Amino acid sequence: MKKAILIVLALAVAVAMVYYTWPQISGKVVAGVSCVDSDPENDIYVKGGLVFTNMDGQVFDDIFDDACTPTGQQIEQRYCTTRDGRYYVSKQVDTCLNECVDGTCKRTAE
Numbered sequence: 001m002k003k004a005i006l007i008v009l010a011l012a013v014a015v016a017m018v019y020y021t022w023p024q025i026s027g028k029v030v031a032g033v034s035c036v037d038s039d040p041e042n043d044i045y046v047k048g049g050l051v052f053t054n055m056d057g058q059v060f061d062d063i064f065d066d067a068c069t070p071t072g073q074q075i076e077q078r079y080c081t082t083r084d085g086r087y088y089v090s091k092q093v094d095t096c097l098n099e100c101v102d103g104t105c106k107r108t109a110e
Contacts, residue, residue: 031055035080035087039066042077044094047103050078052089064089068100075100 032054039048050064064078074095081090096105 031086031088033057033087035089037078037080039077040079042079042092042094044075044077044096044105045107048077048079050080050089052080052087055086066103068103069093072099072101075103075105 032052034051034053036051037048038050039046042048048066049061051059051061052064053059066075066077068075074093076091076093078089078091081088094105098106098109100106
């Protein structure tokens with residue numbers, strides 16, 4: 001019984017650590033000191049991504065890439081916004097004329 005309680009407690013601590021240190025795409029957004037967008041025009045035919053540095057100096061360069069929604073018909077594009085001198089990660093969802101593959105809308109149907 002004690003072992004099960006310790007496991008549950010360890011999992012709760014791990015979840016809390018990830019929640020408070022990992023930048024969120026939605027919900028509570030973590031403020032950052034810099035944000036660079038490789039696709040600042042939010043072109044649906046270009047897979048973009050962000051390099052985001054949070055207030056603690058942690059750099060995240062591989063979790064904010066444009067991505068297809070589970071249906072494969074829409075693309076979620078991440079982009080940088082600023083407020084009060086801080087950077088935030090935002091996203092917009094666009095519908096593809098054809099399908100979405102690997103974070104980009106296909107120009108033609110296959």
